[in-house]
Amino acid sequence: xxxxxxxxxxxxxxxxxxxxxxxxxxxxxxxxxxxxxxxxxxxxxxxxxxxxxxxxxxxxxxxxxxxxxxxxxxxxxxxxxxxxxxxxxxxxxxxxxxxxxxxxxxxxxxxxxxxxxxxxxxxxxxxxxxxxxxxxxxxxxxxxxxxxxxxxxxxxxxxxxxxxxxxxxxxxxxxxxxxxxxxxxxxxxxxxxxxxxxxxxxxxxxxxxxxxxxxxxxxxxxxxxxxxxxxxxxxxxxxxxxxxxxxxxxxxxxxxxxxxxxxxxxxxxxxxxxxxxxxxxxxxxxxxxxxxxxxxxxxxxxxxxxxxxxxxxxxxxxxxxxxxxxxxxxxxxxxxxxxxxxxxxxxxxxxxxxxxxxxxxxxxxxxxxxxxxxxxxxxxxxxxxxxxxxxxxx
Amino acid sequence: xxxxxxxxxxxxxxxxxxxxxxxxxxxxxxxxxxxxxxxxxxxxxxxxxxxxxxxxxxxxxxxxxxxxxxxxxxxxxxxxxxxxxxxxxxxxxxxxxxxxxxxxxxxxxxxxxxxxxxxxxxxxxxxxxxxxxxxxxxxxxxxxxxxxxxxxxxxxxxxxxxxxxxxxxxxxxxxxxxxxxxxxxxxxxxxxxxxxxxxxxxxxxxxxxxxxxxxxxxxxxxxxxxxxxxxxxxxxxxxxxxxxxxxxxxxxxxxxxxxxxxxxxxxxxxxxxxxxxxxxxxxxxxxxxxxxxxxxxxxxxxxxxxxxxxxxxxxxxxxxxxxxxxxxxxxxxxxxxxxxxxxxxxxxxxxxxxxxxxxxxxxxxxxxxxxxxxxxxxxxxxxxxxxxxxxxxx
Numbered sequence: 001x002x003x004x005x006x007x008x009x010x011x012x013x014x015x016x017x018x019x020x021x022x023x024x025x026x027x028x029x030x031x032x033x034x035x036x037x038x039x040x041x042x043x044x045x046x047x048x049x050x051x052x053x054x055x056x057x058x059x060x061x062x063x064x065x066x067x068x069x070x071x072x073x074x075x076x077x078x079x080x081x082x083x084x085x086x087x088x089x090x091x092x093x094x095x096x097x098x099x100x101x102x103x104x105x106x107x108x109x110x111x112x113x114x115x116x117x118x119x120x121x122x123x124x125x126x127x128x129x130x131x132x133x134x135x136x137x138x139x140x141x142x143x144x145x146x147x148x149x150x151x152x153x154x155x156x157x158x159x160x161x162x163x164x165x166x167x168x169x170x171x172x173x174x175x176x177x178x179x180x181x182x183x184x185x186x187x188x189x190x191x192x193x194x195x196x197x198x199x200x201x202x203x204x205x206x207x208x209x210x211x212x213x214x215x216x217x218x219x220x221x222x223x224x225x226x227x228x229x230x231x232x233x234x235x236x237x238x239x240x241x242x243x244x245x246x247x248x249x250x251x252x253x254x255x256x257x258x259x260x261x262x263x264x265x266x267x268x269x270x271x272x273x274x275x276x277x278x279x280x281x282x283x284x285x286x287x288x289x290x291x292x293x294x295x296x297x298x299x300x301x302x303x304x305x306x307x308x309x310x311x312x313x314x315x316x317x318x319x320x321x322x323x324x325x326x327x328x329x330x331x332x333x334x335x336x337x338x339x340x341x342x343x344x345x346x347x348x349x350x351x352x353x354x355x356x357x358x359x360x361x362x363x364x365x366x367x368x369x370x371x372x373x374x375x376x377x378x379x380x381x382x383x384x385x386x387x388x389x390x391x392x393x394x
Numbered sequence: 395x396x397x398x399x400x401x402x403x404x405x406x407x408x409x410x411x412x413x414x415x416x417x418x419x420x421x422x423x424x425x426x427x428x429x430x431x432x433x434x435x436x437x438x439x440x441x442x443x444x445x446x447x448x449x450x451x452x453x454x455x456x457x458x459x460x461x462x463x464x465x466x467x468x469x470x471x472x473x474x475x476x477x478x479x480x481x482x483x484x485x486x487x488x489x490x491x492x493x494x495x496x497x498x499x500x501x502x503x504x505x506x507x508x509x510x511x512x513x514x515x516x517x518x519x520x521x522x523x524x525x526x527x528x529x530x531x532x533x534x535x536x537x538x539x540x541x542x543x544x545x546x547x548x549x550x551x552x553x554x555x556x557x558x559x560x561x562x563x564x565x566x567x568x569x570x571x572x573x574x575x576x577x578x579x580x581x582x583x584x585x586x587x588x589x590x591x592x593x594x595x596x597x598x599x600x601x602x603x604x605x606x607x608x609x610x611x612x613x614x615x616x617x618x619x620x621x622x623x624x625x626x627x628x629x630x631x632x633x634x635x636x637x638x639x640x641x642x643x644x645x646x647x648x649x650x651x652x653x654x655x656x657x658x659x660x661x662x663x664x665x666x667x668x669x670x671x672x673x674x675x676x677x678x679x680x681x682x683x684x685x686x687x688x689x690x691x692x693x694x695x696x697x698x699x700x701x702x703x704x705x706x707x708x709x710x711x712x713x714x715x716x717x718x719x720x721x722x723x724x725x726x727x728x729x730x731x732x733x734x735x736x737x738x739x740x741x742x743x744x745x746x747x748x749x750x751x752x753x754x755x756x757x758x759x760x761x762x763x764x765x766x767x768x769x770x771x772x773x774x775x776x777x778x779x780x781x782x783x784x785x786x787x788x
Binding site: 003004005007008009010011012013015017019020022023026028029030031032033034035036037038040041042043046069070071072073074077101104105107108109196198204205206226227228229230231247248249250251252253254255257258260261264267268326332337 | 397398399401402403404405406407409411413414416417420422423424425426427428429430431432434435436437440463464465466467468471495498499501502503590592598599600620621622623624625641642643644645646647648649651652654655658661662720726731
């Protein structure tokens with residue numbers, strides 16, 4: 001090591017992948033604000049404000065609503081391990097990487113897991129969930145609301161009724177959906193819900209918002225065994241976030257500052273305005289991509305506005321395009337995961353990233369990458385189509 | 395919620411509790427630097443640099459050395475759940491809150507836990523470890539190098555030989571020691587070691603440096619069952635930190651920036667210089683506290699320089715003093731944990747906090763708090779003694 005180690009100077013990207021998304025200056029400023037102690041009255045107030053804002057964003061009155069001190073996958077594990085005791089039956093819908101991950105987590109927690117499966121990019125019908133729930137009689141049904149690996153939106157409202165009529169709890173992954181499309185925790189009666197900070201909330205990764213319904217809390221309180229994970233044990237974590245303020249672990253102070261500011265920005269914009277913005281920029285992007293000859297890999301009714309999964313055209317080199325976007329334009333888009341690897345790109349329009357400026361620059365840059373590889377797209381057509389869409393939807 | 399939610403403005407504290415400690419401006423600046431993607435070539439380089447610097451700070455060649463995406467307690471859980479399979483025997487030394495926590499974590503992971511116990515503030519002798527290891531024949535022995543709840547330092551070098559001669563692995567908690575007193579992972583042959591960022595590394599909380607010896611890695615590779623925690627499963631996490639760069643979970647980008655900068659500052663100072671600084675300020679503080687009539691609750695040879703546990707004098711109100719320090723002087727010190735609650739204060743001199751300026755201001759402020767409650771300390775004696783110590787040790 002040299003005597004002086006040069007300071008870090010990260011490049012300024014436009015983050016149009018599957019997350020993290022771009023971060024507002026206010027959020028970055030909060031990250032760099034002075035650290036206080038985890039029991040400092042100032043931090044306890046930040047926690048109260050964060051809880052209150054999380055409830056608004058999750059659209060819930062759930063008391064047990066907080067930010068888990070880990071990334072979205074820690075939120076997934078927190079929801080599963082608190083609800084599941086060894087031998088409990090759990091049904092998991094696997095139509096992408098994150099449903100597969102949930103089944104894995106549930107198995108490690110000792111659940112008897114029944115997977116229902118759909119090809120990547122498709123979603124589950126209420127009928128098939130009804131059938132498996134009737135057959136298995138699970139304690140918990142786990143579904144992914146917005147599959148980050150495929151760009152598909154799983155409708156949950158009707159399924160929730162079926163799950164509850166069968167006496168089960170509904171666990172939902174809203175990592176990519178929260179803040180970008182409606183997530184109605186109370187309205188849809190979701191029982192355990194986790195999200196991540198680095199998608200449509202536009203905060204850097206590091207925390208996982210979670211919320212548990214009174215039914216889920218009753219299930220946790222009725223446990224006969226300790227939660228498998230000490231770190232994620234809500235029976236203890238809730239005493240730190242609740243009135244007792246009992247020390248559990250040292251909260252990531254500055255990350256919680258950042259989440260507080262990111263949530264403030266969401267609420268200042270308003271959930272409906274934010275969802276409308278995500279939808280508008282998605283439709284403009286889609287108009288532009290279609291004009292360039294690109295198609296989506298998910299059927300129209302289930303396309304996520306914040307995660308546009310598009311089919312890589314024949315003859316185009318996946319990795320070369322993504323490297324050119326990054327190196328020439330500073331734009332990150334995502335490759336495919338699992339069986340989608342090399343077959344799709346995942347173009348994120350999440351939170352701060354979802355702007356008309358970003359839509360236009362991506363279409364312009366992507367066109368150049370495609371043409372550089374001998375692609376057949378009509379020059380200028382992508383930008384023209386997106387601009388025409390914006391002009392028609394001022 | 396109002397239309398505009400006022401931005402967060404945390405107070406500037408002097409963090410002299412059991413962590414978090416004060417943070418350098420360079421580290422805070424890195425936290426607020428632009429987020430890049432978790433597979434961005436720039437971030438992969440940051441990870442490489444962080445690993446290399448972690449190895450230097452841990453004094454190890456261990457390949458499996460990385461930052462777990464959670465706080466120190468997640469690091470503890472990561473070490474335990476990767477080494478332990480259900481039914482494995484583990485001996486845990488409990489002489490404070492964190493030893494107790496480790497036993498709890500091990501039990502949840504399915505270990506047959508044998509606790510050896512010492513009163514809070516005492517440490518274990520090689521002989522008693524030899525006796526229990528011979529009797530139990532454990533797979534893993536877990537000890538806390540620096541008990542954050544008591545301020546006691548557990549010597550490990552001799553115990554390590556005993557543990558290895560019995561064919562067991564030694565797991566060590568260095569949350570509070572790393573960067574402040576010697577931690578010789580290879581020299582002492584420690585097998586699984588975790589730390590936290592917010593103590594003597596002076597980075598905000600949120601990550602847990604861990605390192606595993608080749609023996610520990612062999613034990614992980616020989617597992618017959620999956621690691622209980624998906625999030626902390628080193629068989630997968632290592633493929634992201636290793637050459638494969640296989641996506642596991644989205645790393646907390648900005649927290650990793652901060653850790654990289656904090657480690658750079660540690661190495662620029664030099665480990666020996668840094669340890670000497672911690673020792674010097676500890677001795678100055680002790681001279682001052684003794685002059686004020688305060689005594690330590692740990693025997694001299696085992697006192698931690700970065701965590702000074704002192705007995706609260708009879709007639710002095712614990713909470714009132716800590717509130718006055720915080721409200722009048724912006725200084726945080728820690729209360730006692732567990733059976734030490736109300737009996738000791740924990741005064742941290744960790745990382746950036748360990749300066750003569752902080753020692754002097756604490757002695758001056760604490761004197762006022764004690765006198766305000768009718769305490770009998772000789773006015774000015776604390777500062778005078780510390781200044782005399784510094785003058786004699788320039």
